[in-house]
Amino acid sequence: MRHMRRGRVLAAVAAVGCGVLALRAAAVQPDVPDRSGWHWYKGNTHTHTIESDGDSTPEEVTRWYRDQGYQFLVLSDHNVLVSIDALSRTFAIPERFLLVPGEEVTDSFDAKPLHINGLNVTRLVEPRHGTSVRDTLQRNVDAIREARGVPHVNHPNFGWAITPDDLAGLERYRLLEIFNGHPFVNNLGGGGAPGLEDVWDGLLRAGRRVYGIAVDDAHYFKRPWDPKAPKPGQGWVVVRAPRLDPAALMASLEAGDFYASTGVELDDYAADATGIRVRVRVTGQTRYRLTLIDATGEVRTADGPEAHFTLTGRRGFARVRVQDSNGARAWTQPVFLDGRP
Ligand SMILES: [Zn+2]
Ligand SMILES: [Zn+2]
Known part of the structure; x- marks a missing residue:
């Protein structure tokens, strides 16, 4: 269940590409490169x-x-x-x-x-x-x-x-x-x-x-x-x-x-200063908890397999951890807020 086959990779690419385009359309970060391909x-x-x-x-x-x-x-x-x-x-x-x-x-x-x-x-x-x-x-x-x-x-x-x-x-x-x-x-x-x-x-x-x-x-x-x-x-x-x-x-x-x-695989992952969206690829009967973490600690949780956390008003950084019911995890990378690099 841990192995990502190529066809699935490409499916994930298509899904994330759409997400990036949607976020880019909001013109929040004009320097975000076009990653659709x-x-x-x-x-x-x-x-x-x-x-x-x-x-x-x-x-x-x-x-x-x-x-x-x-x-x-x-x-x-x-x-x-x-x-x-x-x-x-x-x-x-x-x-x-x-x-x-x-x-x-x-x-x-x-x-x-x-x-x-x-x-x-x-x-x-x-x-x-x-x-x-x-x-x-x-x-x-x-x-x-x-x-x-x-x-x-x-x-x-x-x-x-x-x-x-x-x-x-x-x-x-x-x-x-x-x-x-x-x-x-x-x-x-x-x-x-x-x-x-x-x-x-x-x-x-x-x-x-x-x-x-x-x-x-x-x-x-x-x-x-x-x-x-x-x-x-x-x-x-x-x-x-x-x-x-x-x-x-x-x-x-x-x-x-x-x-x-x-062990957790993602079908969709898009992030910028406005929000982080994650959709987990479900395997069998496994269940998922998604946690938003910022500079103050763990601030929100959502039942999976997908969540869209808005970042309005947050400070410092924000990232998401996925924990599945069998112990596997995934970590997205931090988004830096407050205009920091
Ligand atoms: Zn070593
Ligand atoms: Zn070593």
């Missing part, structure tokens, strides 16, 4: 192979994602940039499946694991090391930018390594893992440390323009029976882009033109 692409930006500590070859891993209906994949081994040239010749299909180069820049400070993915980097990025957690993170973010890559900050609560203050002080990043499928990365927080969704909202309240992503961090493809194995198919993003190429996907990710999911 854009498509939605499902992808995972964080996965390992035997090139670092995974259990499967790059070929096996790539085949898994393509066979499961993903449209793009980033292989992100620890301090290894896997060549995708030969893989792409075997697996890439125009507009249907794309490999994007990537690496998990893997560093530490004071025994705390500090990992940042570099998506679409042009060369291997060596960890730079630093004099504090924040300094180490910043040096590696900067190194990824110098390699013309897109950084995303990984599993902040893994090893309880990265605090909200560290993230608030970090610059030049837009993407933060709010869900990582590894079973031991403490997504939900605890023992006094906040969960990652609360961390995200704190950054947004402080005026930071940060988008939340969901990823697999899959290591093991051959132990499906093992509850302690970091497996594939746990979390992903669905990105709206004009075409399936690395630059277009990166631009849309850094513009927040996507949603993150652990």
